[in-house]
Structure formats: structure tokens, C-alpha cells
Amino acid sequence: MYSKHTGLDLRRGVTSGISFAFKLFMLVLFLFPFYWLIITSFKTYGESIVFPPTLIPRNFTLAAFEQVFSRLNLWNYLKNSIIVTLSVIIIQTLVGVPAAYALARYSFRGKGVMLALVMAAFMVPTQITFITVYIMMSKLRWLNTLLPQIVPFGASAYGIFLLRQAFMQVPADIIEAARLDNASELKIITRIMLPAARSSLMTVSLFSFVGSWNSYFWPLVMSNSEKVRPLTLAIERLKDQDAGINWPVIMAGNMIMVLPVLVIFLLLSNKIISAVGYRGIK
Amino acid sequence: MRAEGKPQEEGYAGPRWVPYLMVAPAMTFLAIFTFYPLANLVYLSFFRYNLISDKVFVGLTNYRNLLFVKKDFLQALENTVVYSFAVVFFTILLAILFALWLEKDSWFNRFIQKSMFTPYLIAMVSTAYIWSWIFDVNSGLLNAALALIDVSPLRWLNDSSLAIWCIVIVSVWKSLGYYLLIVLASLKSIPREIIEAAELDNTPWLRKFVRIILPMISPQIFFLLITITISSFRVFDSVQVMTNGGPGNATDVLVTYVHRYAFQMNMRVGYASAAGSVLLFILMVLTIFYFRFLGRKVHYQ
Numbered sequence: 001m002y003s004k005h006t007g008l009d010l011r012r013g014v015t016s017g018i019s020f021a022f023k024l025f026m027l028v029l030f031l032f033p034f035y036w037l038i039i040t041s042f043k044t045y046g047e048s049i050v051f052p053p054t055l056i057p058r059n060f061t062l063a064a065f066e067q068v069f070s071r072l073n074l075w076n077y078l079k080n081s082i083i084v085t086l087s088v089i090i091i092q093t094l095v096g097v098p099a100a101y102a103l104a105r106y107s108f109r110g111k112g113v114m115l116a117l118v119m120a121a122f123m124v125p126t127q128i129t130f131i132t133v134y135i136m137m138s139k140l141r142w143l144n145t146l147l148p149q150i151v152p153f154g155a156s157a158y159g160i161f162l163l164r165q166a167f168m169q170v171p172a173d174i175i176e177a178a179r180l181d182n183a184s185e186l187k188i189i190t191r192i193m194l195p196a197a198r199s200s201l202m203t204v205s206l207f208s209f210v211g212s213w214n215s216y217f218w219p220l221v222m223s224n225s226e227k228v229r230p231l232t233l234a235i236e237r238l239k240d241q242d243a244g245i246n247w248p249v250i251m252a253g254n255m256i257m258v259l260p261v262l263v264i265f266l267l268l269s270n271k272i273i274s275a276v277g278y279r280g281i282k
Numbered sequence: 283m284r285a286e287g288k289p290q291e292e293g294y295a296g297p298r299w300v301p302y303l304m305v306a307p308a309m310t311f312l313a314i315f316t317f318y319p320l321a322n323l324v325y326l327s328f329f330r331y332n333l334i335s336d337k338v339f340v341g342l343t344n345y346r347n348l349l350f351v352k353k354d355f356l357q358a359l360e361n362t363v364v365y366s367f368a369v370v371f372f373t374i375l376l377a378i379l380f381a382l383w384l385e386k387d388s389w390f391n392r393f394i395q396k397s398m399f400t401p402y403l404i405a406m407v408s409t410a411y412i413w414s415w416i417f418d419v420n421s422g423l424l425n426a427a428l429a430l431i432d433v434s435p436l437r438w439l440n441d442s443s444l445a446i447w448c449i450v451i452v453s454v455w456k457s458l459g460y461y462l463l464i465v466l467a468s469l470k471s472i473p474r475e476i477i478e479a480a481e482l483d484n485t486p487w488l489r490k491f492v493r494i495i496l497p498m499i500s501p502q503i504f505f506l507l508i509t510i511t512i513s514s515f516r517v518f519d520s521v522q523v524m525t526n527g528g529p530g531n532a533t534d535v536l537v538t539y540v541h542r543y544a545f546q547m548n549m550r551v552g553y554a555s556a557a558g559s560v561l562l563f564i565l566m567v568l569t570i571f572y573f574r575f576l577g578r579k580v581h582y583q
Contacts, residue, residue: 019383023394026380030397030459033412036423040415049421052429099308106294106301114305121316123569125516127537128558131544131551132319132326135333155311175292185300214405216519217537221545232407236523247415254408261403269396276399276460277467 034262041065041252048247064248068256071249072237073226078256080146081230084219085212087150092208093201095155100163101189105175121157130221137222148222149230153212159204166197203275206268210261231257320562327556332549344556355557357531358539361446365535366514368450373461373510374503376454381465382491395466398459406456410523413452414439417524442532445525449533452520457513461506468502469495508572512565536561 040048041064043057068074102108103115137148170193178188194201216232223229226237235253239245265272327344329337348355380398384391401409416423417438425435439445472495480490496503518537521527527534527542536557544554 023390026394027397030394030401030455033409033416033455034400036416037408037412051421052426053421053423095307095311098304102301102304105292108298108301111301114309117309117312117317121312123512123565124316124320124562125512125565127516127518127540128323128562129316129319131540131555131558132322133315134544135322135551136319138333152311152315154315155308157312157316160308172292179292179294185296210403214407216405216407216522217541220522221541232405235407235411245418247418247421250411251415254411258404258408261405262400265400265403273392273396273399273463276463277470 037251037254037258040248041255043248045246045248049244064246064252065255067246067249068238068252072234074231074234074256076227077229077231077234080228081213081232084146084149084230085209087146088153088212089205089208091150091154092156092159093205096159096163096204097189097194099155100160101167101193103160104164104167118157118160121155122161126152126218130218134221143222143224144228146228149215149219149228152218153208156204156208159208162200162204163197166200167193170196199271199275202271206264206272206275209264213261323555323562324559326552327559329552331552331555333551334549337552340552344553345560347553348556348560354531354534355539355560358534358536359560361531361533362515362517362535365446365450365453365517366511368447369453369514370507370510372450372454373458374506376458377461377465377506378499378503380458380462381469382495384462385466385469395459395463398462400459401456402460404456406519407523409452409456410520413448413455414524417448439525440529442529445529445533449517449520449524452524453514453517457510461510464502464506465499468499472498504572508569511568511572515561515565515568 039055039057042060042062043054044059044061044063047054047058103111103118133148133152137143140147142148142151174192175188178192183191214232215230219228219230219233223233235250235257238250238253326337328339328341330340330343331337384394419425419435419437419440422438424438428435436444439448476494476498477490480494485493516537517535518541521533521535521538525533527538540554540557540561543550543557
């Protein structure tokens with residue numbers, strides 16, 4: 001579009017300039033804390049407490065990371081986080097997929113009640129049920145194992161709900177045709193439903209990965225020894241052992257925790273962003 | 283329950299118990315780890331119980347102590363309500379504003395959306411540590427920035443009237459990007475013709491927003507209202523890491539309160555269960571309220 005330089009154009013230019021500057025400001029606001037996390041973890045303790053703070057470390061050092069590894073048995077925490085997260089994702093998928101399929105594709109007595117129960121469970125916070133689940137776990141003598149961090153999350157109401165939505169959108173004729181060909185129910189699930197619901201399945205797995213990897217409250221309550229604690233609880237131990245807070249060491253611990261999630265996000269960000277948006281309008 | 287108004291059997295001729303077999307594991311998990319604990323929680327709230335000695339039925343004593351005798355529960359409740367209102371208000375307001383502003387599809391806007399979404403995936407624990415460091419009184423970034431413009435340093439998380447707002451900021455910062463994406467998606471789902479018609483009529487921007495856009499996205503805003511309120515009432519991790527409820531009990535919230543009484547104060551499980559039941563009751567009332575009253579005013583296409 002070619003137009004003469006009028007007052008309107010000038011005003012538009014100024015507005016878009018301000019808009020651009022504000023956008024840069026937003027970027028700083030949302031990305032700078034991550035930058036601050038990263039560079040702090042490479043600083044010496046001495047440099048971390050100088051005032052005013054340095055924006056670029058004067059001498060890069062891995063000392064904080066070395067301290068994290070020497071102070072705690074990090075591999076143990078890491079191992080716990082990985083075992084819990086993978087188990088939760090696997091069990092939730094095995095339990096959730098058939099349930100979502102049945103709720104999406106069959107009509108049977110009691111289905112309405114079950115759907116209502118799934119929706120209700122979605123609203124119930126674990127921050128309330130923890131008291132009585134804790135009593136259950138202590139009676140089972142599970143508190144010094146990883147089981148209390150895995151088993152209670154066997155069914156994800158949110159996952160079942162989202163997968164059901166996806167399964168409901170598969171056209172009926174495809175399933176009818178498969179049934180005419182004598183396909184088993186298992187085959188219909190694995191060959192038709194799961195491929196069709198790929199993106200929902202990815203969203204569900206991603207959110208259970210994030211939820212489980214990042215969980216803090218539940219393992220805090222449900223573990224009675226360091227042996228069974230995940231990474232999220234390890235960082236606290238970096239804090240207590242020192243007189244003053246050694247921020248580089250704490251940031252180094254957080255770096256180790258945040259890194260896997262950031263890497264996954266960087267690799268899949270386009271898919272994740274569109275999956276989240278899609279889920280919002282459903 | 284037949285969504286498309288046609289049978290969902292699709293030629294299925296197998297035994298009738300197959301669907302029950304498919305839902306059984308999920309329902310069992312939900313029954314054991316969600317619904318039974320919930321019922322048991324309400325049951326225990328009528329007892330004096332510390333996990334070691336026998337339960338003693340005390341009727342409504344726990345509730346009386348919570349609401350009328352001890353002052354700390356009402357303080358925690360008030361903090362939670364203030365926190366939740368602030369988080370819901372600012373998150374929804376900013377999500378709508380930023381969505382309108384970042385609506386145009388360009389790589390730069392997409393990049394900003396991605397950057398804003400990143401904190402959502404990070405553990406609240408890490409977020410809380412990063413921000414505690416930024417809020418740090420002695421060598422934190424914010425006080426350094428204040429020093430640049432000659433303002434005397436603030437005590438942030440150590441200031442009993444400021445601390446709760448610091449936690450609000452962190453919560454909004456962490457989840458804004460996620461809610462922004464939902465609002466953006468719903469803006470994109472508005473039929474083009476409607477907006478173009480308004481533009482042809484030369485409708486002023488504000489009126490276009492209030493009369494056309496807002497009603498069209500109100501189902502999503504309504505959904506956000508429920509989800510953000512519920513998640514705000516469950517706040518724990520950020521408080522535990524950043525202030526541990528302090529200074530004093532200025533940032534004590536319902537979940538830190540329940541956790542403290544259940545696990546630290548001589549395991550007063552019955553009392554903590556009563557506090558948990560109050561939280562449960564509030565969440566139920568809010569959910570019903572939203573569906574009944576706000577749901578009616580929401581525009582569905």
C-alpha cells in the first residue's frame with residue numbers, strides 16, 4: 001500500500017514504535033528471570049552478593065555445580081524424579097485410554113454418573129486429600145518407597161476428559177468399517193483411536209510429565225526419607241546447610257531441575273503452543 | 283449422552299461387560315485415591331485424632347475452634363481470599379489485554395507468546411527460588427534497580443504488607459502466558475464476518491470490544507475464572523518456598539495452614555481435616571456459584 005506521508009501515517013508510526021518498545025519490555029520481563037537463573041549459577045558466591053549486581057559474570061565458574069554434586073547425592077534425587085515421572089505417564093496412559101474410549105464410544109448404564117465423577121474428580125485438589133491419603137499410605141507402610149508418589153496418580157481425570165473429547169471426534173463410519181472387518185476392540189484403539197488422537201495424547205503426556213516432574217507438595221508430604229525424595233525437594237537442602245544463602249548454588253540446583261523441561265519445550269514449542277490453544281477453545 | 287444424536291455403538295456386537303472392564307481401572311483409582319479420601323476427610327473432621335491414639339468423637343468442636351476460637355485460621359482464609367482475588371483479576375485482565383495486543387499473526391508476536399508461556403512449564407519451586415533471589419533484600423535485582431533511580435530499598439518478602447503481593451506477582455508471571463494462549467485461541471475462533479461487519483459500521487474500538495468481542499469470548503473467560511480461582515485457593519509451593527507463611531502469618535494460606543496442623547503441630551489430624559473440609563466447601567460453593575449465576579449470563583453461540 002503506497003500512501004503519502006500524512007499525519008495519520010506519522011501517528012501510526014509512533015504508535016507502532018511504542019508498541020514495539022513495549023513488546024521488547026515484555027520479552028525482558030518474561031525472559032530475564034531465566035537469564036538471571038543461568039548466569040547466577042555460573043557466578044562465584046562473592047560475585048553474587050556484590051551490589052550493584054553484575055549482569056555478566058566476571059569470571060565464569062562451575063564451582064556452584066560442583067558444590068551441588070558434592071553436597072548432595074544428586075543422582076539419587078534425579079533417579080527418583082525420573083522413575084516417578086515415567087511411571088505416572090505410563091500408568092495414566094494405560095488406565096486412561098481404555099476409560100476414555102469406553103466413555104466416548106459406548107453407551108452403557110451408569111455412563112452419565114461416571115462422566116460426572118470424572119468431572120468432579122477434576123475439581124478435587126490433592127492439597128485437600130493428602131491428609132487421608134497419607135494415613136492410608138502410612139498404614140500400608142509405603143512411605144519409604146516411591147509408591148505414594150506414583151499410585152495415587154494412576155487415573156488422571158483431566159487426561160480421561162481430554163482423550164474422550166478427541167476420541168469422540170473420530171468419524172463413526174471408520175469404526176463401523178473396522179468392526180465389519182472383525183477388528184478387535186484393542187485393534188480399534190491402537191490402530192484408529194490413538195493415531196487420530198495423537199496431539200491430545202501428546203498434550204496429556206506433556207502435562208503429566210510437567211506436573212509430576214515439578215511436583216513439590218505431594219512428595220514433601222508423602223516421603224519420610226531423603227532416599228525417596230525427588231529433585232524438587234533437594235534444592236531446599238542446598239539452602240539449609242549454609243549460614244547465608246548461597247544463591248549461585250541454589251540457582252545451579254534449579255538449573256539442573258529446569259533444564260529437561262526447557263529442552264523439551266524448545267524442541268516441541270510450536271506443537272505445544274497450538275495444542276494448548278486448541279484445548280482452550282474446546 | 284449421545285453427543286451427535288446418533289447411536290455410538292457403531293456396529294459393536296461384543297459382550298455388554300466390555301465397556302465396564304475398560305472404565306474399571308480408572309474408576310477404581312478415582313474411588314480409592316480421590317473420593318474415599320474426600321469422604322474420610324469430612325468424617326475425620328468430627329474427631330480428635332493424632333494418628334497414634336484412638337479417635338475421639340468431638341462433634342463440631344474442630345469447626346468451632348477454627349472459626350470462632352482461634353484467630354489464625356481466619357487470617358489464613360483472609361490471605362487466601364485476597365491472594366485469589368488479586369490473581370484472578372490481574373491474570374484475566376492482562377491475558378485479555380495482551381491477547382488483543384498480540385493477536386496479529388507475526389513471528390515476533392509468536393515469539394513473545396512462547397516466551398510468556400515458558401514459565402508455565404517450570405516448577406513453581408524453581409520459579410519461587412528465582413524470584414526470591416530477585417526480591418532478595420541485600421543483593422537482589424529489584425533493590426538494585428530501585429537504587430539506580432534513588433529509591434530506598436524495600437523489604438519485599440520480609441515486609442508483612444508487601445509479601446503477599448510479591449507472591450501474587452510471581453503467580454501471575456508464571457501462568458499468564460498459558461491463559462493468554464487460551465484467550466488468543468478464543469479470539470481467533472470469532473467468525474471474521476462479525477468483526478468485519480463491525481468495522482464496516484465504523485464502530486468505535488471500545489464499543490466493538492464490549493459489545494462484540496467480549497460476549498463472543500465469554501465462555502472461555504468464564505472457564506478461566508473457574509480454573510484460576512480453584513488453582514489459586516490451592517496455592518502452596520510458592521508460599522512454602524518464598525515466605526513459609528511469614529513474616530508472622532502474613533502469607534499463611536489455607537493449604538500451608540492445613541499442612542502445618544496435620545504434620546507439624548503434634549499431628550492434629552482431626553483439626554486439620556476440619557480446615558481442609560472448609561477449603562473443600564469453599565471450592566464447591568464457588569464452582570456451583572459460577573455455574574449457576576455467571577453461567578447464565580454467558581453467551582454461547
